[in-house]
Amino acid sequence: MPLSRSSESELGWVAPEQIADFAATGTTLHRLFSGPGGWVERQGRDLLISWNSPETLRSLLAEIEIRRRELPLPIDRVFLRKRWERETSPKLLLLSGNPTLPMATTAKENGLSFRIRFDTGESTGFFLDQRANRSFLRARRPTRLLNLFAYTCSFGVAAASAGAQTWNVDLSPRTLEWGKENYRLNALDPRDHWFLARDARDALPYLLRRKLRFDAFVIDPPTFAHGRGGKDFSLPRDLGSLIEGLLPLCEPNALLLLSTNYQPWRSADLFREAVRACSRAGVNVEPLPPLPRPVDLPEGTGPATLWLRIKP
Ligand SMILES: C[S@@+](CC[C@H](N)C(=O)[O-])C[C@H]1O[C@@H](n2cnc3c(N)ncnc32)[C@H](O)[C@@H]1O
The missing domain is CATH 3.30.750.80 (RNA methyltransferase domain (HRMD) like)
Structure with missing residues (x-):
């Protein structure tokens, strides 16, 4: 070869x-x-x-x-x-x-x-194929980020390093602790940020009740995951309702990153789901131009991703 x-x-x-x-x-x-x-x-x-x-x-x-x-x-x-x-x-x-x-x-x-x-399974805690998206988020200097499916909170760290208040949501308390360690490594005090160990779908009404609003969102879910109490997550089934659920939390012109490794889906599929969800709620959504592909990732590798702007 x-x-x-x-x-x-x-x-x-x-x-x-x-x-x-x-x-x-x-x-x-x-x-x-x-x-x-x-x-x-x-x-x-x-x-x-x-x-x-x-x-x-x-x-x-x-x-x-x-x-x-x-x-x-x-x-x-x-x-x-x-x-x-x-x-x-x-x-x-x-x-x-x-x-x-x-x-x-x-x-x-x-x-x-x-x-x-290198000793926690097949992932080392960092997905380097999200570099361009982290960089874009950081350059936008959001005020408040909601990072759903946060894993070790790399998007949270990127936004917090640019001055954002960040909310990281993941089912796994263990990876959120790892995320706090990532904040500390960058001289960011985790006590100034939020780490919610719960189902992303349940976090949305919780944040709404607290009258929180965000100008940036990351949704980077697994294709499929077992949840608590038999509440499985399935990307093709659940992404639309997740997007719909976060719309009441949006500041005007909020940024939303959608990302997936689900093989059949490309950015156009993510856009279709976003348009359907937003039109059900009577909200406009606009795709941002795709980011240049990083030099170390050949065409067709890495997740399908899409940045959107949620219009009032
Ligand atoms: C693909 S990783 C996310 C990667 C992360 N965005 C990053 O860039 O490092 C998926 C994460 O989703 C979490 N997860 C799975 N089902 C969930 C659910 N229903 N609600 C919240 N988090 C969930 C897993 O624990 C895992 O940490």
Whole structure:
């Protein structure tokens, strides 16, 4: 399998100039390689390989060794996410490096720090394919953000670093604690922000009763998740009512990010759901122009995302 960069497909290794650009913006969280067999991410001083098949792994590892010698990257360890055994082996495997190094580390995106953990399952706590959206949100300097399905609160940190008050909602108290740690890593006091461990659908009436209003929203849900008391979440079924539920919480001209990894859906599907939900409520919605694709994410990778403006 060819592992070198192909200009037509943009698969291959990220160029050394691009790595220098990441360094210049204080970013150590980015992809290094994308190919048909999987991809390699730099997560601080470690590499995380997400690979589809054991057969082609050996040639990738040989290529990584060559690149590590060529590129001035300080890399301590290489971890593997076996995508061919996802059901049976959700843990990351340490392929090389010192096994006594801490499994919790810190890595950076645009100067912001995030706690990365290699021992909590197949996710390390950070989705680097949302970099452009976090950056856009931060540049907009919102006053109040409602971050639904917050996970480790990376969107909350991005908005709070630009002065926003932030509300992070997630079913998992454990990931919200992780989120608070991310705030502290950036000298943001979590006591000045809100972390609600509850179902995103239940958070909306709760916030409405408290007469809160927001000028920015993030909805980045899983495709499907088990909820409390058998209340499952299904993106194709529930996204529309979730959007409808947040409309009474909107300041005029509020920004809304919709994002999904649900494979059949593209941004047009997200827009359709938003238009339906808004028209049921008699509210206008306008799509914002798509953000430029990051240099380390080839066409067709990453979630489908869409920024919208909710009109009064
Ligand atoms: C795809 S992750 C979100 C990623 C996050 N936006 C980020 O950029 O890091 C999905 C999150 O949704 C949470 N979740 C699942 N069902 C939920 C529900 N019904 N209400 C609130 N959170 C839920 C999970 O605990 C998980 O943390």
